[in-house]
Every structure is written in structure tokens, then in C-alpha cells.
Amino acid sequence: MSLSEFAIVESTLREGEQFIKANFSSDDKVEIAEALGAFGVEYIELTSPIASPQSRQDCERLAGLGLPSKILTHIRCHLEDAKVALATGVAGINLTIGSSSLMRQFSHGKNINQIIDLASEVLTFIHQQAPNIELRFSAEDSSRTSTEDLIKIYSAIEKLGVVKRIGIADTVGISTPMQVFELVKTLRQFTNLDIEFHGHNDTECATANSYTALEAGATHIDTCVLGIGERNGITSLAGFIARLYATNPEQIKCKYRLEELANLHELVARKVGISIPFNHCIFGESAFSHKAGIHTKAMLNSSETYEAINPRSFGVTRSILINHKLAGKQAINHRANELGLSFNLSQLKDITHRLKTLADQQSLTIEDVDNILYSYHCQ
Ligand SMILES: CC(=O)SCCNC(=O)CCNC(=O)[C@H](O)C(C)(C)COP(=O)(O)OP(=O)(O)OC[C@H]1O[C@@H](n2cnc3c(N)ncnc32)[C@H](O)[C@@H]1OP(=O)(O)O
Ligand SMILES: O=C(O)CCC(=O)C(=O)O
Ligand SMILES: [Zn+2]
Structure with a gap:
């Protein structure tokens, strides 16, 4: 695994907005996005513009700032969501739809073939409207979806020829590092597309899972500052950076501006009204x-x-x-x-x-x- 070949999809302004204490104003989002850009994340993912009128305006505002990080938004497999997202001027769209039997039954009610048809329709539509937009398709709750179903879905999506990467989501944080490794390795053999990993922290394996995803061939990792997100959040940006630093400090020091991380953490902690935990890997009171x-x-x-x-x-x-x-x-x-x-x-x-x-x-x-x-x- 070469450290220089992966990218961070920083989701503090999407997954992080799903944290119980998050309620970012438009100016907060600009400040956080600028701090993420100063640190050097490759992508910044924003809440779907259909979530609220302000979310839509914020997508437009952040997409127009000319930040060094690519601005993405995250949407359902839904034509209306796609139309609104396209109109915001974002550089990329991350689409998702649940693929496990629980998601199929209780989230959207579609079977595997219907998921493929819907995703194909929406992805093709976006590509026709904006051929240069960077598209990612993800199967939500991948870890509780059979590998057979995942391969069926991802193969059909890859054949469309419009998607740059596929996403794997450990939506309820249930996977072990070995399971993540096996899944990414299997998919790596099936596809030449980039692979993004999104890992929740319900069993405190998010950072380890993200790292093993990289070792198995993933190219993009989702993070949030302080690991905030739905429930107890996802892979923390600093945790992931610390993990990579321990493997190869010189490469990580070249890739990101590590000295900007403290400001970013203080900023996000202040905006969501929490203090940095005492045992945070880098900025915790007792870390050093x-x-x-x-x-x-x-x-x-x-x-x-x-x-x-x-x-x-x-x-x-x-x-x-x-x-x-x-x-x-x-x-x-x-x-x-x-x-x-x-x-x-x-x-x-x-x-x-x-x-x-x-x-x-x-x-x-x-x-x-x-x-x-x-x-x-x-x-
Ligand atoms: C795992 C994740 O974190 S995914 C990202 C989660 N992000 C969000 O939910 C963004 C914030 N969400 C919202 O503002 C709202 O839920 C909206 C605007 C997206 C939809 O709102 P509503 O129309 O009021 O629907 P509601 O939220 O009650 O239910 C979700 C709807 O999306 C459908 N749906 C759920 N997932 C998907 C999907 N991936 N693709 C397409 N449709 C989906 C459901 O079937 C349901 O449809 P229904 O309106 O026919 O019942
Ligand atoms: O789009 C994705 O890959 C992840 C969506 C999400 O937040 C999740 O499944 O937990
Ligand atoms: Zn998530």
C-alpha cells in the first residue's frame, strides 16, 4: 500500500451534521471547509441540498468558494435529489442506496434489481447533464449485504461507465478489520474503479477498519473531525492520520499540513459545543x-x-x-x-x-x- 495513493473524503459537513450536537450555520461551514482545505483533505462532502433550503444555499456557496478540496454532495438515488445537486455546482456527487435486506425492507422497499435500475437511471441522468461531474455510487449497509448482491450491484453500476468509484459503507459499525479486508480485497479483484470506505464507530473499529480497507486496496476513506456523525460517529480524521503517521511519518507529513490539524479540531469542537476528549489520540490532554x-x-x-x-x-x-x-x-x-x-x-x-x-x-x-x-x- 502506498500512502500517496489514497484520498480523504472529509464528511464533517455531511455525516458530521448528523451528530446530535451539530447545527452548523452557513458561516460555520465556510470556516470549517476553509480549515479542512488548509489541512489538505482532497474532498469535502456536504449534506444533500434537498435536506433544507439552507443546505441547498450552503452547497452553492461552498461550491463557489474555489477551495483547494473538491466539493461533493451526498444524495439518495432519486432524480429530484440529483437535479437539485446538479444545480448547486458541486464538483462531485456521492450517491447511496441501502442494499442489505434490512435496508431493502425498512428503508426504501426496493429489491436488488430495482436498486440497480433506479441507481442506473439516476447516475445516467447526472452524467448526461454534466459529463465532467465526479460520480460515486455506494451501497449503504454493505457489511450486512451478501457479497453476491454487492458484486451484482457494483458490476451493473460499473458497466454504465459513468462512475469513478464505488463506496462500501459499514453503516452500523459492525465489521471487524479482517471482514473489511476480505470485502475490499474481493471487490478489488472485480473492479478497476476506485473504492471508498465509510466506517461507523459503533464497536470502536472505525479507524482500524479504514486502515485495513486501505491495505486491501481501497483508495478513498471517509472521515469526520473528532469522529462526529450519526450515533457515535465514524472514523476520526485525526485517528486515521495518527494511524498513517505511525506507519510512515514522512509520507503523511508531505501529504497533509499537520500543523493545521489543531486549529481544525478546536474549531469543530467549538462549533458543536464539545470538548476534545482527554484521550484523543493527538489533542487529548493526556495524549503526550x-x-x-x-x-x-x-x-x-x-x-x-x-x-x-x-x-x-x-x-x-x-x-x-x-x-x-x-x-x-x-x-x-x-x-x-x-x-x-x-x-x-x-x-x-x-x-x-x-x-x-x-x-x-x-x-x-x-x-x-x-x-x-x-x-x-x-x-
Ligand atoms: C446512512 C446515511 O447516513 S445516509 C444519509 C442520511 N442523510 C439524510 O437523511 C439527509 C437528511 N434527510 C432529509 O432531509 C430527509 O430525510 C429527505 C429530504 C432526504 C427526505 O425526506 P422525506 O421525503 O420527508 O422522507 P423521509 O425522510 O421521511 O423518508 C426517507 C425517504 O427516502 C427514501 N429513501 C431512503 N433511502 C433512499 C435512497 N438511498 N435512495 C432513494 N430513496 C431513498 C425512503 O424510501 C423514503 O421515501 P418515502 O418518502 O417514499 O417514504
Ligand atoms: O454514502 C455512503 O457510502 C455512506 C452513507 C452513510 O453515511 C452510511 O452508510 O453510514
Ligand atoms: Zn454514515
């Missing part, structure tokens, strides 16, 4: 905090010992914590040196023992630790 003595000693020798990701690539700083009972003498010595103090080994052991004894009784601040160091030094 090192606490236990064994860790901090090794970290002070080489940060790679306990870090898969260099926080500086994302404009984040690490912290070495010593105001607790798990602290070790090496990290305490490091702090003492920062304060311009120096102690011999036996003194350091003594200070560490005092600090631990105190930390057993109360919580400590870094100022408390500094006071211990200064007063020991005065003695």
Missing part, C-alpha cells in the same frame, strides 16, 4: 503526558521509547509528570536540573522517597515538588 517513573526515565533518554507519534509534528508539546507517587529519581533529577539544582544519587533517592511519602497522603502540584527540591537544597 508521561507519568510512571520507568517511562519518564526512558523518555528523557529518547522520546521514541514511549511515543509512536512525535507531538511536535502536530504543534503539541509533551509533558513529563513528577508530582505523584509513581515518580522516579531520574525524572526528579531532570526537574532539579531545570531549576538549576544538583543532587547526588543518595540525595536523589532521599528526595524521591520524601515525595512519594507525601504523595501517598495528598495530591501534589509541580510547585509542591519544586518546594521539596528547593528546601532539600537549602538543608
Whole structure:
């Protein structure tokens, strides 16, 4: 798998709008789209213009901004949706229709042949109206659709000759990485079209599933900032980037402007009124905090010992914590040196023992630790 060959379809302004707390204004969308563009995502997917009058105006507005990312909208297999989407001036349209038996029975009531006929009609119509528009067709709930049905649908769609890529959706986040790998690999053998993967996070496998989709030959991955979306959301942009960074930092640093990611996260968190989770892979409060003595000693020798990701690539700083009972003498010595103090080994052991004894009784601040160091030094 070559990292340079995939593209991100960033869906914060489509799937992300389906997050319970999202209600983006038109100006919010522009701000977020600009920040996504500054980071360097290849595509920005927008809510269907038929969802509301404002959604339609926003599609037109964002499509006209001349952003570096391609603007897509996401629609049903429906002629009216297609006509409205075409009129907005977007560069591409992502069409979807449910293909599993649950979707066929409870969402739209169509069988596989009817799905193929409807999708063919709508895709052909769009292509006739706008031959240069980038078309993607996706079978919603692909993971609960038989591979046989998927191949039947995708083969028929590919034969139309109007679609640039097909999409696979793990709509209820039920797939394991191995299942995603097998499905993408199977489809990869059947089609030369690009393959997009959309993974929900119901079982917390979204990032792993997106990564294995790439390993199996997918070319496009859907993400949202902070992983927001319907229910508990989809693959998080930062999670996906972190995963790729751990595999090949230099390639990911060339492909995207990683230093823009912090601003993007703060922006989206503010717009949807949430705080960034403490354990967020890059911007979480504890993501680059090192606490236990064994860790901090090794970290002070080489940060790679306990870090898969260099926080500086994302404009984040690490912290070495010593105001607790798990602290070790090496990290305490490091702090003492920062304060311009120096102690011999036996003194350091003594200070560490005092600090631990105190930390057993109360919580400590870094100022408390500094006071211990200064007063020991005065003695
Ligand atoms: C898995 C996903 O996240 S897919 C993306 C989800 N996005 C959205 O739903 C966008 C926001 N949605 C909306 O604003 C509205 O649902 C609209 C405008 C799309 C449709 O609204 P309504 O006409 O009021 O229909 P409603 O939402 O109640 O039901 C969905 C309709 O779409 C049909 N439908 C569902 N999926 C599809 C599809 N992929 N292709 C074609 N028709 C579909 C259903 O059969 C149903 O049709 P009906 O009106 O004949 O009953
Ligand atoms: O269009 C797609 O591929 C994905 C649609 C969607 O949001 C989903 O199935 O969860
Ligand atoms: Zn989704």
C-alpha cells in the first residue's frame, strides 16, 4: 500500500451534521471547509441540498468558494435529489442506496434489481447533464449485504461507465478489520474503479477498519473531525492520520499540513459545543503526558521509547509528570536540573522517597515538588 495513493473524503459537513450536537450555520461551514482545505483533505462532502433550503444555499456557496478540496454532495438515488445537486455546482456527487435486506425492507422497499435500475437511471441522468461531474455510487449497509448482491450491484453500476468509484459503507459499525479486508480485497479483484470506505464507530473499529480497507486496496476513506456523525460517529480524521503517521511519518507529513490539524479540531469542537476528549489520540490532554517513573526515565533518554507519534509534528508539546507517587529519581533529577539544582544519587533517592511519602497522603502540584527540591537544597 502506498500512502500517496489514497484520498480523504472529509464528511464533517455531511455525516458530521448528523451528530446530535451539530447545527452548523452557513458561516460555520465556510470556516470549517476553509480549515479542512488548509489541512489538505482532497474532498469535502456536504449534506444533500434537498435536506433544507439552507443546505441547498450552503452547497452553492461552498461550491463557489474555489477551495483547494473538491466539493461533493451526498444524495439518495432519486432524480429530484440529483437535479437539485446538479444545480448547486458541486464538483462531485456521492450517491447511496441501502442494499442489505434490512435496508431493502425498512428503508426504501426496493429489491436488488430495482436498486440497480433506479441507481442506473439516476447516475445516467447526472452524467448526461454534466459529463465532467465526479460520480460515486455506494451501497449503504454493505457489511450486512451478501457479497453476491454487492458484486451484482457494483458490476451493473460499473458497466454504465459513468462512475469513478464505488463506496462500501459499514453503516452500523459492525465489521471487524479482517471482514473489511476480505470485502475490499474481493471487490478489488472485480473492479478497476476506485473504492471508498465509510466506517461507523459503533464497536470502536472505525479507524482500524479504514486502515485495513486501505491495505486491501481501497483508495478513498471517509472521515469526520473528532469522529462526529450519526450515533457515535465514524472514523476520526485525526485517528486515521495518527494511524498513517505511525506507519510512515514522512509520507503523511508531505501529504497533509499537520500543523493545521489543531486549529481544525478546536474549531469543530467549538462549533458543536464539545470538548476534545482527554484521550484523543493527538489533542487529548493526556495524549503526550508521561507519568510512571520507568517511562519518564526512558523518555528523557529518547522520546521514541514511549511515543509512536512525535507531538511536535502536530504543534503539541509533551509533558513529563513528577508530582505523584509513581515518580522516579531520574525524572526528579531532570526537574532539579531545570531549576538549576544538583543532587547526588543518595540525595536523589532521599528526595524521591520524601515525595512519594507525601504523595501517598495528598495530591501534589509541580510547585509542591519544586518546594521539596528547593528546601532539600537549602538543608
Ligand atoms: C446512512 C446515511 O447516513 S445516509 C444519509 C442520511 N442523510 C439524510 O437523511 C439527509 C437528511 N434527510 C432529509 O432531509 C430527509 O430525510 C429527505 C429530504 C432526504 C427526505 O425526506 P422525506 O421525503 O420527508 O422522507 P423521509 O425522510 O421521511 O423518508 C426517507 C425517504 O427516502 C427514501 N429513501 C431512503 N433511502 C433512499 C435512497 N438511498 N435512495 C432513494 N430513496 C431513498 C425512503 O424510501 C423514503 O421515501 P418515502 O418518502 O417514499 O417514504
Ligand atoms: O454514502 C455512503 O457510502 C455512506 C452513507 C452513510 O453515511 C452510511 O452508510 O453510514
Ligand atoms: Zn454514515
